[in-house]
Amino acid sequence: MSESKPKRKKLAKKLLHKYRLVILNEDTFEERLSFRLNRLNVFVVGTSFAVFLIAITTMFIAFTPLREYIPGYSSTELKRQVADLTFKTDSLVNVLDYNDRYIENVKRVLTGEVSPADMDAEALEDSLTKEKERPDPSEVDLSPGKEDLALREEVALEDKYNLVGKSLSKVNFVLFPPVSGAISNAYNLEEKHFAVDIPGASGTPVKAAADGIVIFAEWTVETGYVCIIEHSFGLISVYKHNGSLSKSQGELVKAGEVIATMGNTGELTTGPHLHFELWSNGYPVNPTDYIDFD
Known part of the structure; x- marks a missing residue:
């Protein structure tokens, strides 16, 4: 110490x-x-x-931006570009997935192939039993009951003095018959005939069932000249065996506008007729449930 x-x-x-x-x-x-x-x-x-x-x-x-000049530090602009590219890549993946599913649905419409595996078991059973259990309109009592009559009178009285209600109209989605005539081959889900065939004279105008955009208008070996139109609410209408097409892919059409002429083209045709299909969200539906062809 x-x-x-x-x-x-x-x-x-x-x-x-x-x-x-x-x-x-x-x-x-x-x-x-x-x-x-x-x-x-x-x-x-x-x-x-x-x-x-x-x-x-x-x-x-x-x-400060001086760090960009120091080895080992990435620039702010480069980080911003990387972030933008990441978002764009993610968006492109979603768009490609949507396009793949969309193209797959169009292929199924063109080929007319819908397997039970593609449809839910309940949806398939409902589609099969719908045709068998459809009630006869003549046997159904459509007359209004007492409650219905009272409600109609009440609504009519309210609408009589409702100025706002008169200026507004409910939008209904109505399908236009592409051609008129008797059906020679009806819609049959069990036989995978997802359409109705309406015979007629060659050159008869074929009209669009509703407003939409043409997504396919080409020649196919089996069904000849084919036109496919995409409508609102996930609905697609298909017109096959046409003699000629007056619309091309990407064109907008109005309900009742002429899109083709009836013909007898394709290997699967049996005479001049229109093969008409309706698809809703990728699944076929019976056109006669929505359109009166007579």
């Missing part, structure tokens, strides 16, 4: 020993500037200056 105290005093004396830093004129040796220093002051000032430089450098690197 006695030896350590002299050592500490000696170390403190060295740190606090005064030195004089003098700046002289080299020619005249005139004193221009002088500083009184000790080792402790030099150490404190040097350490503080080093810490200050480190802090300033860190701030420049963290908060």
